[in-house]
Amino acid sequence: QKEVEQDPGPLSVPEGAIVSLNCTYSNSAFQYFMWYRQYSRKGPELLMYTYSSGNKEDGRFTAQVDKSSKYISLFIRDSQPSDSATYLCAIEYNQGGKLIFGQGTELSVKP
Amino acid sequence: AAGVIQSPRHLIKEKRETATLKCYPIPRHDTVYWYQQGPGQDPQFLISFYEKMQSDKGSIPDRFSAQQFSDYHSELNMSSLELGDSALYFCASSMPTGGTDTQYFGPGTRLTVL
Helix, strand or coil: CCCEEECCCCEEEECCCCEEEEEEECCCCCCEEEEEEECCCCCCEEEEEEECCEEEEECCEEEEEECCCCEEEEEECCCCHHHCEEEEEEEECCCCCCEEECCCEEEEEEC | CCCCEEECCEEEECCCCCEEEEEECCCCCCEEEEEEECCCCCCEEEEEEECCEEEEECCCCCCEEEEECCCCCEEEEECCCCHHHCEEEEEEEECCCCCCCCCEECCCEEEEEC
């Protein structure tokens, strides 16, 4: 079993929709949770990170961590065609350490 | 803003050849990470260096070796290449901030082994 599980999709939504992306993880000791966006043939780009439980909002993006259920989410409001990319959840194994990625969810936002 | 630089961007090699991938971290970043991303796969951690010392090791084959130099750039050396080594190789760099050490990824080197 992978330490981080993510539904690979693909996920297709119309422009303006609210998108919900989710991951589960196995180790309750994890503290730092990230969401990366990766466009085709490019390097992952950090979108948001969250420490421990709670919500974090940045513009149209909201990251949510529920440590009790080991569940992390990314919500995208008013989705745009430019949001079309693969979204990877990631967990920092320990402070300053390696990242463990989920499989990535391919998102397509149709105009 | 300066980003992580990787070279070459594309590399084609034959089986059993060797390859060297280079990574130049963001200025003042002292930690470098290497990841391998196969087709349709998530990035897998290979190895990391902090202040020129190996800090962590993941699923890196014995055929691969890496080091970080005094100017903090890093090289990933791959020998006896196999078809399965074809992948995108990402380098990321970070600097300690007291919280999470955000990793910034380079554009990757696409290695194709024929």
